[in-house]
Amino acid sequence: MVTETDIWQWLEDVKDPEVPVLSVVDLGVVRSVNLLEGEAEIIITPTYSGCPAMQIIESGIKSKLAEKGLKKTTVTTVLSPAWTTDWLSENGRKKLKEYGIAPPENEVDKSVLFAKPTIVHCPICNSENTKMVSQFGSTSCKAHYQCNDCREPFDYFKCLR
């Protein structure tokens, strides 16, 4: 008998296509799982409005649950409450760092113009001596940083609140 706990477990295998080290559960885009008479409804929320990964995530969830024998899965997208980086799990933060992406520091980039950007720890050498290269990185959710000590460029999963 399939339970909601099983489904949460299986969703750990569905990865974010743009940060393949994170599952959709780590990322916090899966809001809830409802199971009724063998049919599942998964509620998801986008990280950014224009996130192109949402469709792939949706089909990833469907095919994973079909593979596990569920006869029908609906995926519903909700916008509220809006996703913030607080939805990222502790486990997700750890995986990000191991993957070479700096996890969000718990501070939103200040809206004051030309304010010093948030101090971000280098995911490779842990130095605080890093600089922001660009507020916008390889995907909507990341900014582009460089470490002044080990000189490595890296992605920062920017804080969204």
Add this chain to the structure above:
Amino acid sequence: MQRCAVSIPSNIAEGSGRNSEKDFLRFLSMAISSSFELETQLLLSLDLYNLEIDNEPDKLHTLQKMIRGFKKNTGDLISNVFCPKVSSLKRMNALATYTLRIADDSLILGHRVSEWCGHGPILEEDIALTNIALDLIGQATSLLEYAAQVEGEGRSSDDLAFLRYEKHYTNTLLTEQPNGDFGKTIVRQWLFDTFRVFFFDALRHSKDKQLAAIAEKSLKETKYHTKHSSEWVIRLGDGTEESHQRAQAAIDALWRFADELFFMNEVDQELIEQGIAVDLAKIRPLWMERIQHVLSESTLRLPENNWTQKGGREGNHSEHLGFLLTEMQYMQRTYPGMEW
């Protein structure tokens, strides 16, 4: 003559089997032509061979009228589907009209900014502008889906994005202005972003749950956009002689369109009373204060001429929108209903 006679129903059948209404009309025309051809041959053979027949030419005339009538009805139907009358804008309910305005600003500006993809002055800016375009188009998607839903006419968000004519877009003139140089793109973005931050911040408290949710989501991204464009306005204005001159030229060219961001009419009034829409008159002073602040940091100034230009909200656009739509709608117009 037999060939002509067979050709009449064959063309009608073949045309109706085509997947495009335009093709169908073309085949109906051929059916009519064939009936005329048959009529001529019939009249000629009556003369040449001194034949006596009853009322065959009259029957043909009736047939021709029937095909013509059918063709006209089909044609009317098609022009209504592909080019809805302007009054259909008026028929939309207030909530759909209001949502569509917000959506159109995001969609058209998103498309404009996306034109920078691969053409940014430096790699970081190429990526930044493309990300901003992506956010705007993402907002447009949520808004168009909601507009289609509250319109309740069975149109999809894609129909609204790709199958309307120029006059049915209600974006502000500012958003459709060409990119120009990087300075002009940045100034356009800055005027718009600064407006959008205050707008979404107010719309978050809308009594309409879905608009409030979209605003909540969009506000977070728009804050990043505003910081980006405001910092660039200061860098360019307070930069080199050339960057200053270009940024100033952009302000001189675009300032006339800023006023329209605060356009309101009976649609807004109706929805403000219901606690759904934002009273733009209230956020205008906040916007102006922020604009003035960035301007003074940037050493740029507003033009002395206060002439303003508007029309976009009511479907009267500058010549630039048509060209933009030609490119944006190309795929859906060429292959209607295509998906991938």
